[in-house]
Amino acid sequence: MIVLIVVASFLLASISIIQFKTEAKEYHQERLERKENAVKEHINYVLATTTYPLKTQNLDLIFKDKIHELAQIHKIEINIYSLDGKLLKSSKESFAVDKIAPPIPEYILKLVRSSIEKRFVDIKTIDGVKNRSSYSLIKDEKFKPLGILNLPYLEDDGYYDNELNTFLIRLSQVYSFMLIVAFALAYFLSTYITKSLKTISDRLEETNLDQKNEKIVLEANSKEVNFLIKAYNGMVDKLETSAIKLAQSEREEAWREMAKQVAHEIKNPLTPMRLTVQSFQRKFDPSDPDVKQKMNDYSETLIQQIDTMTSVASAFSNFASMPAQQNETLNVVEVVELALDIFNEDYIVFEKEEEEIISKMDRTQLIRVITNLVKNATQAIPESQFQKSIVVTVKRRNNNVEIAVKDNGIGIQKQDIGRIFEPKFTTKTSGMGLGLGIIKNIIENYKGTITFESTYGKGTTFRVSLPITNS
Numbered sequence: 330m331i332v333l334i335v336v337a338s339f340l341l342a343s344i345s346i347i348q349f350k351t352e353a354k355e356y357h358q359e360r361l362e363r364k365e366n367a368v369k370e371h372i373n374y375v376l377a378t379t380t381y382p383l384k385t386q387n388l389d390l391i392f393k394d395k396i397h398e399l400a401q402i403h404k405i406e407i408n409i410y411s412l413d414g415k416l417l418k419s420s421k422e423s424f425a426v427d428k429i430a431p432p433i434p435e436y437i438l439k440l441v442r443s444s445i446e447k448r449f450v451d452i453k454t455i456d457g458v459k460n461r462s463s464y465s466l467i468k469d470e471k472f473k474p475l476g477i478l479n480l481p482y483l484e485d486d487g488y489y490d491n492e493l494n495t496f497l498i499r500l501s502q503v504y505s506f507m508l509i510v511a512f513a514l515a516y517f518l519s520t521y522i523t524k525s526l527k528t529i530s531d532r533l534e535e536t537n538l539d540q541k542n543e544k545i546v547l548e549a550n551s552k553e554v555n556f557l558i559k560a561y562n563g564m565v566d567k568l569e570t571s572a573i574k575l576a577q578s579e580r581e582e583a584w585r586e587m588a589k590q591v592a593h594e595i596k597n598p599l600t601p602m603r604l605t606v607q608s609f610q611r612k613f614d615p616s617d618p619d620v621k622q623k624m625n626d627y628s629e630t631l632i633q634q635i636d637t638m639t640s641v642a643s644a645f646s647n648f649a650s651m652p653a654q655q656n657e658t659l660n661v662v663e664v665v666e667l668a669l670d671i672f673n674e675d676y677i678v679f680e681k682e683e684e685e686i687i688s689k690m691d692r693t694q695l696i697r698v699i700t701n702l703v704k705n706a707t708q709a710i711p712e713s714q715f716q717k718s719i720v721v722t723v724k725r726r727n728n729n730v731e732i733a734v735k736d737n738g739i740g741i742q743k744q745d746i747g748r749i750f751e752p753k754f755t756t757k758t759s760g761m762g763l764g765l766g767i768i769k770n771i772i773e774n775y776k777g778t779i780t781f782e783s784t785y786g787k788g789t790t791f792r793v794s795l796p797i798t799n800s
Contacts (some may be wrong), residue, residue, distance in 0.1 A: 358461075361482045365463050366407050368480060371399055372467060374529050376475075383469040388476050389417045396420050408479040409467070414438050417476065433477065437464055441477065580609070593767070598634035601671040601700050605630050608673050630671055637693050658799070661686045661695070661730050668699040669721060674707060676717040682724040688797045690775060698768045702734040702791050705765070709789060710740030728797050729777075735790040741783040749781065 375395050381387045388409055392399075400420035407420040414433035440449040441464050446748050450467040461482040467475045543565075609627050616619065662681050669679055699721075708718045720735045741749065750769045772779045777795040 358450075358764075361461055361463055361480065364403055364482070365448075365478075365480055368399060368403050368405070368407060369465065371402070371480065372478065375399075376467075376469060383473075383475060384663035385411050385417075385475050388467075392418045406481050408481070410477040410479060412461065412474055412476060414477070414663075433464065433479070438477075441466065449510075459489050540792065579758075585776075595638050597697065597701060597704075598637045600704060602631055602634045603632075604673055607670045608671070626667075626670065630667070633693065633696055634671075637697060654692070655691050656689050657692060658687065658689050659692055659695075661688050661690075661732075664692060664695055665699050665721065665723050665732060668696045669703065670699070672703060672707070674719070675716070677703065677707075677719045677721065678721040680720060681743055682722075686725055686730050686797065687799065688730060688795070689799060690795065692770050698771060698793060699732070699734075701765070701768050702793070706738065706789075706791075709736055711739060714738075725797075726794065729794045730797055732793040732795075733790055735788065737788040740785040740789050741781075742785050746783065750779075 372392075373740075375391065376383060379391045381391050388411075392409060396407055396409065396418050397420055406417060409418045410416055410433055414435070414437075416432070437449055437451060441447060446465075448463065453460050453462075463478075463480045463482070465478050467478050469475055485487055512706065527550045605627055612623075617623065662683065662685060669677060674798050703719065703721065710717045714737075716737070718735075718737045719732070720733075722731075722733045722735075724731050724733075750765050769779055772793055772795065775798075777793065779791065780791050781789055781791045783789040
């Protein structure tokens with residue numbers, strides 16, 4: 330109700346202002362036309378009774394004395410110009426007329442000549458005051474153009490402004506009184522109507538899914554309120570049943586989710602371990618002079634992956650989502666290069682700008698991030714593709730270390746870009762879609778970021794940025 334009153338008052342005030350302005354505009358327009366017609370009739374009389382030949386160059390002589398008389402009779406300034414826009418005679422006093430008066434602008438002359446009525450009204454606002462200036466042709470009795478009549482007219486809206494202000498003041502007084510009455514009426518009505526709803530409102534605020542909610546025992550005078558109480562009590566019964574089912578479902582879902590994550594985390598190191606063993610079987614040469622060093626490298630790689638599986642299993646037994654960080658001072662470049670040794674694909678290239686970028690972080694988790702990204706990159710390249718390329722780069726960016734994995738695989742479709750890091754989302758035919766979500770959590774735990782750029786059909790680049798922490 331109050332809103333309707335405010336809107337109605339605003340609309341009425343707006344319509345009134347527009348109406349007053351329209352009336353003022355029409356008044357000034359009609360007044361200027363009446364004065365112009367009266368002046369032109371008087372000018373035609375002067376032209377009809379003059380003894381001078383009716384030529385443009387004689388207008389100055391014809392109206393030498395008459396123009397002041399016309400201006401006094403009609404109470405308006407009168408200017409007479411030649412057909413090319415030069416001032417010939419003005420009703421201004423001689424000291425008020427410039428020695429070289431400005432001619433009529435060319436565009437106004439064209440508008441006067443081209444209009445049907447041979448007339449144009451130029452409207453300009455100067456210092457907030459609207460000025461009208463009419464231009465019309467002066468003709469002889471044979472309708473031959475002799476000159477141009479100019480009547481400047483200053484709009485005075487004082488009367489309309491006073492009337493508008495008075496109306497708006499009265500309108501505001503009326504609507505202020507109506508608002509006060511509406512507020513009082515609304516207060517009393519709301520107090521009466523909502524009195525019986527206060528108990529229901531308080532009980533609704535206390536209602537919660539994780540607690541036992543009490544029913545409302547109340548007999549209201551209103552039939553509708555009784556229906557509301559009955560509906561609330563029914564909702565409490567259903568809520569209690571739903572809470573039991575939800576708690577059971579959440580427990581089951583939590584166990585399923587944890588089992589999936591643990592299975593995924595344990596499965597991740599198995600592929601690198603299998604690749605390492607296969608590589609060892611294929612490349613092992615007992616006569617190689619570096620056989621001992623290679624055995625150590627293979628063993629260290631397997632031990633790292635086994636440590637990863639062990640940490641996940643330990644975390645699961647302690648009901649933790651992921652292994653805790655075991656930070657150590659390490660050379661990020663060396664760890665990334667070592668993590669790539671488990672992959673046999675000859676199209677995987679490692680590039681580095683520096684030999685050492687020292688930081689403090691968990692070696693196992695860093696290896697997990699690298700192997701997961703590279704594994705995803707190899708799976709993104711179709712087996713049938715002729716040229717395959719995966720480039721892994723490590724570089725320093727200010728106080729961060731940036732690791733990039735770039736492939737020329739099939740890329741990511743636009744509709745999937747926003748869901749890449751969602752749990753359980755995958756674009757592959759196998760897997761549970763937990764890998765990228767897990768490594769994103771690992772990276773964010775180090776206050777780092779992971780981003781990617783992808784063009785479908787051309788490839789994808791994942792960039793991991795981790796702060797360099799030496800302490």
